[in-house]
Amino acid sequence: MPATRTIATPNAAVEFGRVTKTFGDVTAIEDVSLRVPAGEFTVLIGPSGCGKSTLLSLAAGLEAPTEGFVTAHGREVTGPSRDTALIFQQHNLFPWMTTEANVAYGLRSRGMARREALARARELLAMVGLSDFSKKPPTALSGGMRQRVALVRAFATEPTLLLMDEPFGALDHQTRKIMQAYLLSTWRDSGATVVMVTHDLDEALMLADRLVLFTGQPGRIAETLDIAAPRPRSRDDPGLREIGARLERHLAAAAEAAEFTEAERARLASR
Structure with a gap:
């Protein structure tokens, strides 16, 4: 592995x-520059297919950029890191x-002894009200x-x-x-x-410190919005x-632009 x-x-x-x-031949994201300060809760918003999930995969080290660079924890991302966790919409628990x-x-x-790891796991599950389910398989649990x-x-x-990629x-x-x-x-405790x-x-409005709005494909950053409202927030x-x-x-403008682009492609293809 090359040095970072x-x-x-x-x-x-x-x-x-x-x-x-x-x-x-498909450009998922193009010329994206974004800096996320330590401790911030950033939410990515944009139409489907604009490359938001691709951006997470790049940060997780599951993909490499075609151009540009990605850093995490102060180092260039060249692969998965123990200091980074990725959660998908599907829980990915081992059944x-x-x-x-x-x-x-x-x-x-990470090298913790089995007995100690299980004890810590039970402790954490108790904190979220799941003590009664610690010995059960994931299939016995509800989606939440x-x-x-x-x-x-x-x-x-x-x-x-x-x-986090559409976790809920x-x-x-x-x-x-x-x-x-x-x-x-x-998040606050950690x-x-x-x-x-x-x-x-x-x-997005209830959770984010900052919103990053993306255009349609290829995804580019259209705008960033800071949310200064204190938590808990009122709708x-x-x-x-x-x-x-x-x-x-x-989002309405992005959807309209996508429809126009698709119609223009169809028109050109029919010539």
Whole structure:
């Protein structure tokens, strides 16, 4: 593995420098520059297919940029890091393991003794009200419970960077609200940096310190919006309502642009 270079901006948990990523003939993101300070909760918003998930994969070291650079923890990203955790919409728990064994897995991979790792896993599960399910497999848990376990497993190894790709997208409204509250509480206690992708505008407004708005494919950063409203936030806050309206206008414009582009491609193809 080539030696990594220290090229990050000081105090940046993750940084993208003029990043372009292509897959064959398709450009997923183009010339993206973004710096996420340590401890910030950043949410990425944009139309489907604009490269938000690709950006998370780059930060996690699962993909390499075609152009530009990506740094995390002050070093160039050349592969997965123990200090970075990635959570998907699907929980990715091991179905053949018990709930506590799933949580203990990351701890064991870091060299913790089995007995100690299981004890720590049970302790963490108790903190989120899942003690009664510690010996059960993930298939015995509800969707909200499984995502709670996935979050506990991610935070158990104390990552400094948490990447989340639509983690609550498959949950019902009430369970989603519960999981949002749990995420905020755990994030505040841990001091980690969070970069999250969501299509739920209400979720973005309730969680984010900063919103990053993307254009349609190829994804470029159109605008960034800081949210200074204190937590817990009220959906009736006039400032949040105004930001929400801006998000809706942005997504509507992006969808209209995508429709125009598709129609133009069809017109040219028919010539």
